[in-house]
Amino acid sequence: MVLVDIRETKSVKAADIFLQVRPGKDFELITILRAMIKDQPISETQIAETGLTMEQLQDFVSRMKAARFGVMFFGMGLSMTRGKHMNSAALLTLAAEMNAFTKFVAMPMRGHGNVTGADVIMRSQTGYPFGISFNRGYPRYNPGEFSTVDVLVRGDTDCAFIIGADPGATMPQPAIDHLARIPTIVLDPHVTHTSRLSRVHITTAPAGISAPGTAYRMDEIPLPLHPALESPYPSDEEVVRRINETLMKKPDWMGERPQILQTQI
Amino acid sequence: MEMKVIDHATCTFCGCVCDDIQLHADETRIHQAKKACVLGKAWFLNHTAERKYPDALIDGKEATVDEAIEAASEYLYQADMPLVYGMSNTTCEAQRQCVALADNLGALLDSHTSL
Numbered sequence: 001m002v003l004v005d006i007r008e009t010k011s012v013k014a015a016d017i018f019l020q021v022r023p024g025k026d027f028e029l030i031t032i033l034r035a036m037i038k039d040q041p042i043s044e045t046q047i048a049e050t051g052l053t054m055e056q057l058q059d060f061v062s063r064m065k066a067a068r069f070g071v072m073f074f075g076m077g078l079s080m081t082r083g084k085h086m087n088s089a090a091l092l093t094l095a096a097e098m099n100a101f102t103k104f105v106a107m108p109m110r111g112h113g114n115v116t117g118a119d120v121i122m123r124s125q126t127g128y129p130f131g132i133s134f135n136r137g138y139p140r141y142n143p144g145e146f147s148t149v150d151v152l153v154r155g156d157t158d159c160a161f162i163i164g165a166d167p168g169a170t171m172p173q174p175a176i177d178h179l180a181r182i183p184t185i186v187l188d189p190h191v192t193h194t195s196r197l198s199r200v201h202i203t204t205a206p207a208g209i210s211a212p213g214t215a216y217r218m219d220e221i222p223l224p225l226h227p228a229l230e231s232p233y234p235s236d237e238e239v240v241r242r243i244n245e246t247l248m249k250k251p252d253w254m255g256e257r258p259q260i261l262q263t264q265i
Numbered sequence: 266m267e268m269k270v271i272d273h274a275t276c277t278f279c280g281c282v283c284d285d286i287q288l289h290a291d292e293t294r295i296h297q298a299k300k301a302c303v304l305g306k307a308w309f310l311n312h313t314a315e316r317k318y319p320d321a322l323i324d325g326k327e328a329t330v331d332e333a334i335e336a337a338s339e340y341l342y343q344a345d346m347p348l349v350y351g352m353s354n355t356t357c358e359a360q361r362q363c364v365a366l367a368d369n370l371g372a373l374l375d376s377h378t379s380l
């Protein structure tokens with residue numbers, strides 16, 4: 001196991017090799033690796049910029065090529081620092097290019113329970129995994145434009161529906177300020193930070209503890225939930241379905257419902 | 266009190282979604298979560314079937330679920346550019362409803378993945 005990080009974390013103990021990359025140089029490192037696997041010339045100064053040495057990287061590349069099935073796990077340290085989704089895109093390209101030599105895949109490390117499920121469901125229903133806009137009546141995808149932090153920081157949205165998340169505790173302050181300014185609706189088993197700044201909060205049964213359903217594991221295996229308790233609260237599914245039903249009764253602002261995914265629900 | 270044992274319960278606290286947890290539960294709480302890690306144990310044991318929070322809040326005041334659903338629908342209906350966000354700590358069934366909601370509203374739809 002090779003660990004790449006900007007500092008020595010607890011995972012270093014579990015790793016065979018630790019590569020300490022200079023903060024903000026992920027994109028450079030990945031691009032250099034992409035060049036090296038194809039034997040393209042790289043100068044010592046370019047490598048020195050990443051905080052690593054030619055020997056370290058040559059060793060790393062030969063190990064990658066010698067592997068029979070390699071997996072690159074990546075987390076928010078890559079996708080939320082300088083370069084953002086360009087870093088993730090570069091890593092995915094590296095994984096794809098490694099397949100010229102051996103089997104390689106890249107997999108995001110997931111913190112929250114069923115984020116993978118959200119990806120899979122949005123992908124199957126809209127064709128895109130996240131950062132989607134339906135405002136033209138059909139799904140469009142553009143992270144950076146339609147991704148939540150950007151939308152909130154710019155103040156583009158005038159109503160927020162938050163389910164199974166607590167952006168009030170995790171997002172940058174300008175985003176939180178905007179959530180407090182607009183009508184925010186929260187569905188959560190707890191009264192969260194976001195609930196406190198919302199106009200409407202609805203308590204729901206926690207998934208997997210008292211609400212049944214399906215959750216996807218990080219490697220996209222769907223697993224059934226086996227709730228152990230009864231809950232006095234309705235499930236998320238029930239509440240969102242009832243909101244949908246209520247909305248369906250209202251006259252549509254476009255004269256005709258723009259919904260195009262009717263057959264899938 | 267009678268203890269219920271659930272084999273192969275699924276933990277959704279983190280992305281690993283372990284599906285081999287054995288839960289020992291009575292009516293109101295889970296007493297043991299065997300084979301779960303420290304985080305999973307804490308997650309299972311911290312939830313109860315008690316009514317800890319009000320059913321719903323509108324502008325910080327207690328309300329019924331019906332009133333809250335009505336208020337939420339009205340806010341969403343009135344908005345020009347609503348946003349549907351999150352969907353991590355919930356089930357795929359609820360996520361499908363969220364996609365339908367965003368589609369109906371002509372809304373923005375996004376999850377934790379964009380972070």
Ligand code: SF4
Nearest residue numbers: 276279282283302305
């Ligand atoms: S038991 Fe631990 S590792 Fe497994 S899903 Fe729960 S929190 Fe994650």
